[in-house]
Amino acid sequence: MGKTFQKPEALSDTITHYCPGCTHGVAHRLIAEVIDELGIRGRTVGVGPVGCAVLMYNYFTFDFQEAAHGRAPAMATGIKRVRPDLMVFTYQGDGDLASIGLSEIMHAANRGEKFTTIFINNAVYGMTGGQMAPTTMPDQRTTTSPFGRKVAEVGMPIKVAELLAALETPGYIVRQALVAPKYINRAKKAIKKAFTYQQENRCFSMVELISTCPTNWGMTPLDALKWAEEKMLPYYKLGEFKTPEAAEIEDPDS
Amino acid sequence: MGKVLMKGNEAIGEAAIRAGCLNYFAYPITPQSEVAEYLASRMTEAGGVFLQGESEVAVSYMIFGAAACGERVFTPSSSPGISLMCEGISYITAAQCPAVFVNIMRGGPGLGGILPSQADYMQATKGGGHGDYKLLVMAPASVQEAVEMVMRAFPLAEKYRNPVMILGDGLIGQMMEPVEFLDHLKVEPTNKDDWATNGLDTRKSNTRNLVKTLYLNPEELNAHNLKLKAKYEKMEREEILYENFNLEGDYKALIVSYGTMSRVCRTAINNLKAKGLEVGMVRPQHLFPFPHKAILEAAEKQSCQAVLSVEMCMGQMVEDVERSVCGKRPVHWFGKCGGEVPSPEEVMEETQKLVN
Amino acid sequence: MTYQHSINKDRCKGCGLCVAVCPKNVLEISTEVNFNGYFPAYQERPEDCIHCAICCTMCPDVAITISEIAEEAAAQK
Numbered sequence: 134m135g136k137t138f139q140k141p142e143a144l145s146d147t148i149t150h151y152c153p154g155c156t157h158g159v160a161h162r163l164i165a166e167v168i169d170e171l172g173i174r175g176r177t178v179g180v181g182p183v184g185c186a187v188l189m190y191n192y193f194t195f196d197f198q199e200a201a202h203g204r205a206p207a208m209a210t211g212i213k214r215v216r217p218d219l220m221v222f223t224y225q226g227d228g229d230l231a232s233i234g235l236s237e238i239m240h241a242a243n244r245g246e247k248f249t250t251i252f253i254n255n256a257v258y259g260m261t262g263g264q265m266a267p268t269t270m271p272d273q274r275t276t277t278s279p280f281g282r283k284v285a286e287v288g289m290p291i292k293v294a295e296l297l298a299a300l301e302t303p304g305y306i307v308r309q310a311l312v313a314p315k316y317i318n319r320a321k322k323a324i325k326k327a328f329t330y331q332q333e334n335r336c337f338s339m340v341e342l343i344s345t346c347p348t349n350w351g352m353t354p355l356d357a358l359k360w361a362e363e364k365m366l367p368y369y370k371l372g373e374f375k376t377p378e379a380a381e382i383e384d385p386d387s
Numbered sequence: 388m389g390k391v392l393m394k395g396n397e398a399i400g401e402a403a404i405r406a407g408c409l410n411y412f413a414y415p416i417t418p419q420s421e422v423a424e425y426l427a428s429r430m431t432e433a434g435g436v437f438l439q440g441e442s443e444v445a446v447s448y449m450i451f452g453a454a455a456c457g458e459r460v461f462t463p464s465s466s467p468g469i470s471l472m473c474e475g476i477s478y479i480t481a482a483q484c485p486a487v488f489v490n491i492m493r494g495g496p497g498l499g500g501i502l503p504s505q506a507d508y509m510q511a512t513k514g515g516g517h518g519d520y521k522l523l524v525m526a527p528a529s530v531q532e533a534v535e536m537v538m539r540a541f542p543l544a545e546k547y548r549n550p551v552m553i554l555g556d557g558l559i560g561q562m563m564e565p566v567e568f569l570d571h572l573k574v575e576p577t578n579k580d581d582w583a584t585n586g587l588d589t590r591k592s593n594t595r596n597l598v599k600t601l602y603l604n605p606e607e608l609n610a611h612n613l614k615l616k617a618k619y620e621k622m623e624r625e626e627i628l629y630e631n632f633n634l635e636g637d638y639k640a641l642i643v644s645y646g647t648m649s650r651v652c653r654t655a656i657n658n659l660k661a662k663g664l665e666v667g668m669v670r671p672q673h674l675f676p677f678p679h680k681a682i683l684e685a686a687e688k689q690s691c692q693a694v695l696s697v698e699m700c701m702g703q704m705v706e707d708v709e710r711s712v713c714g715k716r717p718v719h720w721f722g723k724c725g726g727e728v729p730s731p732e733e734v735m736e737e738t739q740k741l742v743n
Numbered sequence: 744m745t746y747q748h749s750i751n752k753d754r755c756k757g758c759g760l761c762v763a764v765c766p767k768n769v770l771e772i773s774t775e776v777n778f779n780g781y782f783p784a785y786q787e788r789p790e791d792c793i794h795c796a797i798c799c800t801m802c803p804d805v806a807i808t809i810s811e812i813a814e815e816a817a818a819q820k
Contacts, residue, residue, distance in 0.1 A: 135746045135794030138809040149804060153781065154758030158803025175588035180452070190597050196584035198455050199599035201478050204448035207440065211452025212584075214436045215410045215460070219586050237448075240441035314764055314800045347758075354758040 154354020203234025263349030298374035409435030447475025457583030463489035477516030485544035502726020503557030755783035
């Protein structure tokens with residue numbers, strides 16, 4: 134019994150700036166493991182967000198572009214259209230993808246751009262100090278919702294995976310979580326499936342990952358995992374919302 | 388290679404292809420939508436990439452992503468659309484990526500009008516986006532000149548690793564003029580392996596490239612800005628371009644005007660000449676770097692009594708003309724806005740007021 | 744097949760997640776601070792470790808590695 138475990142080659146040696154217990158580190162590692170396993174490091178370009186992960190390019194050993202806030206899907210579109218042979222992914226948080234960048238992600242998904250988006254949903258704006266996000270839970274206290282998110286005033290949290298799955302264009306849209314080892318294993322499978330679809334030039338893919346933000350939730354890392362499992366998972370359901378097989382449009386010209 | 392009668396917008400699109408730019412991200416906006424309509428089929432025919440994005444904001448970042456991979460890429464837009472792209476332009480300039488933008492100017496501010504203007508001079512030359520950056524700004528006065536400038540823009544953008552902005556206006560975009568595409572203006576793209584994110588395998592390298600604009604360390608950011616500044620100073624030494632008109636004789640007034648407006652001024656100058664009043668003109672062809680020295684020299688001619696900046700806006704280039712002239716002669720402005728193009732008679736009347 | 748579990752104490756931020764998820768209760772948080780000011784995790788009961796790598800899966804900092812022990816591997820050839 135037992136197995137080996139090493140840092141993937143696609144991950145650099147740099148110690149991250151993320152808070153203790155922040156699941157960004159887990160997400161980064163899973164992406165790097167998948168890139169190693171698929172052997173695509175030599176032709177991968179990552180597009181990083183504005184958010185805590187703005188410095189993510191320091192943690193990977195392949196080409197990277199830093200996007201403006203919310204614009205990563207547009208940059209990824211630019212890269213993928215001019216260099217369809219490159220494997221391209223964006224990595225975005227709640228503000229980046231679900232707030233300022235909602236138009237860019239919806240249109241990229243709707244056009245079926247063949248890149249992969251990793252969406253880190255931790256229900257808060259981390260880097261800027263814990264403000265409310267479109268994904269903040271009802272009654273959740275943040276620095277800009279000090280009395281709790283008032284649904285009557287600002288609406289319900291946005292379920293991005295469901296939104297993108299509602300588009301007619303085929304795609305791979307899935308939500309998993311990083312809040313316990315069993316979920317992390319499933320998350321890795323989803324990430325690998327998404328990158329594999331890109332390798333096959335099949336469709337747009339998005340993996341939404343329920344994550345934690347211990348610092349801005351005001352919790353210990355362990356309590357943050359528990360809060361996410363108890364409060365977020367009942368609302369943000371895990372699973373595959375769309376796969377290309379189910380929704381593929383027959384191309385009459387092919 | 389002969390001359391073809393072409394609409395400015397279409398000629399600009401064709402010029403990009405002739406320049407070896409086969410990637411175009413589009414967003415329609417009056418008065419430049421014909422570029423997108425023309426290239427929608429022509430770019431595909433040429434084996435290139437055509438994509439209509441969801442907004443100018445998105446398009447500016449598609450440009451950034453593609454340019455950062457080392458590919459030639461361009462997009463025209465018009466005033467409100469360029470405003471939307473200004474954030475992206477600030478980023479692209481900070482990241483030192485080459486790209487070509489075209490502004491077919493229309494009346495502003497706000498939604499404004501759809502007729503020609505020159506009201507984005509400041510936006511283009513002083514920066515519509517944030518931070519210390521400059522664009523190399525070209526100002527064609529005819530469809531032929533626009534075509535040549537588009538073709539020269541790509542190698543210049545690569546020479547400086549900086550975006551180039553071509554400032555046209557609705558007249559240049561919409562009118563049809565004879566055009567000749569000069570093959571000798573096409574320059575092959577430079578090798579960008581030392582900085583572009585074109586994939587480790589493409590470069591056969593294990594050193595990854597990073598395109599970023601964030602420099603949290605103040606010494607690093609200052610050093611980065613000094614590096615950018617040095618490029619702009621080099622542009623100021625090497626890329627001054629202007630045309631003199633009727634400066635040989637003893638002109639009593641000097642007009643400074645660019646683009647379509649300069650053609651009206653040319654007619655006004657010829658008419659005044661016939662009436663016995665000599666007026667000269669300096670026509671900047673590059674607005675950044677601005678031909679300060681040429682304008683000062685022309686203004687300092689003994690016979691010259693005043694300088695008149697004629698623009699289709701409420702007076703933007705006039706401030707640069709004032710800087711050029713350094714108080715040596717009075718500097719005035721004349722212009723109209725909103726799509727009203729001053730007539731030769733109006734320019735003549737304004738000029739005559741300034742001299743005795 | 745013999746495995747070596749090792750925690751890079753300077754990478755570790757002492758978040759305690761590995762301690763919580765270890766099925767064999769092997770790990771604890773040290774009382775000695777590391778280079779960055781964190782109290783890293785360590786194997787208090789290494790003899791109970793089954794090298795399942797669940798701690799590795801949970802660790803956000805890739806602070807834990809499990810290698811095959813070279814001498815054992817070489818001896819098996």
